[in-house]
Amino acid sequence: xxxxxxxxxxxxxxxxxxVTFRCDPISEHNRLxxxxxxxxxxxxxxxxxxxxxxxEKSRLLSDRFSAERPKGSFSTLEIQRTEQGDSAMYLCASGxxxxxxxxxxxxxxxxxxxx
Amino acid sequence: TQLLEQSPxxxxxxxxxxxxVYCNSSSVFSSLQWYRQEPGEGPVLxxxxxxxxxxxxxKRLTFQFGDARKxxxxxITAAQTGDTGLYLxxxxxxGSQGNLIFGKGTKLSVKP
Numbered sequence: 001x002x003x004x005x006x007x008x009x010x011x012x013x014x015x016x017x018x019v020t021f022r023c024d025p026i027s028e029h030n031r032l033x034x035x036x037x038x039x040x041x042x043x044x045x046x047x048x049x050x051x052x053x054x055x056e057k058s059r060l061l062s063d064r065f066s067a068e069r070p071k072g073s074f075s076t077l078e079i080q081r082t083e084q085g086d087s088a089m090y091l092c093a094s095g096x097x098x099x100x101x102x103x104x105x106x107x108x109x110x111x112x113x114x115x
Numbered sequence: 116t117q118l119l120e121q122s123p124x125x126x127x128x129x130x131x132x133x134x135x136v137y138c139n140s141s142s143v144f145s146s147l148q149w150y151r152q153e154p155g156e157g158p159v160l161x162x163x164x165x166x167x168x169x170x171x172x173x174k175r176l177t178f179q180f181g182d183a184r185k186x187x188x189x190x191i192t193a194a195q196t197g198d199t200g201l202y203l204x205x206x207x208x209x210g211s212q213g214n215l216i217f218g219k220g221t222k223l224s225v226k227p
Contacts, residue, residue, distance in 0.1 A: 004157070033214075033215075035217075040219075040222070041219050041220070042121075042201075042203050042205075042217035042218050042219045042220045043158065043203070043217045044217075045214060045215070045216060045217075048214060056214060091157050091158075093157070102207075103148070103160045103163065104158075104160070104215055105160075106156075106157025106158050106159070107157050108155065108156050108157055109155075109156075109157055
């Protein structure tokens with residue numbers, strides 16, 4: 001399967017703990033995105049990378065959140081000192097944008113539950 | 116920040132019925148995408164519309180882009196239970212070509 005893969009699919013943690021999610025994009029895609037989705041809502045943009053450069057971050061991305069894409073391939077999203085409000089589905093997507101109609105390919109998401 | 120408004124928020128219909136869902140913006144879209152998301156999965160692209168007045172068809176789904184490129188609609192003919200899901204519209208934001216901003220979606224339930 002050459003789609004976007006995310007790990008873990010589910011994570012349950014206690015408030016105050018740190019968690020890390022990994023995303024492996026489609027190999028030929030230069031752009032990688034992180035979104036957060038809560039129940040009944042559309043995905044909310046968090047940040048995106050072009051190759052290894054982080055080009056944009058949403059104001060939703062507090063200083064407890066950090067994302068990396070060190071070699072321009074896989075990416076990690078770390079949440080420090082988790083809070084109950086961080087409970088959500090974290091979606092990763094990749095794309096190869098050559099024009100304004102670029103398609104995003106999404107992974108199945110990592111569902112975080114903070115107790 | 117451009118706000119995408121989708122309506123209705125929820126829609127429950129019987130199999131075989133027709134339906135239309137809408138996506139509106141206060142500003143002109145550069146391009147607009149429609150995605151469908153099933154529970155436990157990521158969104159999957161259905162179509163991209165670029166030109167004002169454009170109509171695209173995908174089997175029983177018909178997508179329209181308003182002449183002024185500020186609104187779009189998705190019409191489903193003879194809905195099937197497999198059409199159940201969250202329908203999301205999304206637009207490239209701020210000219211950064213790829214930062215998609217999503218609406219909140221229309222949750223469609225098609226009952227047998």
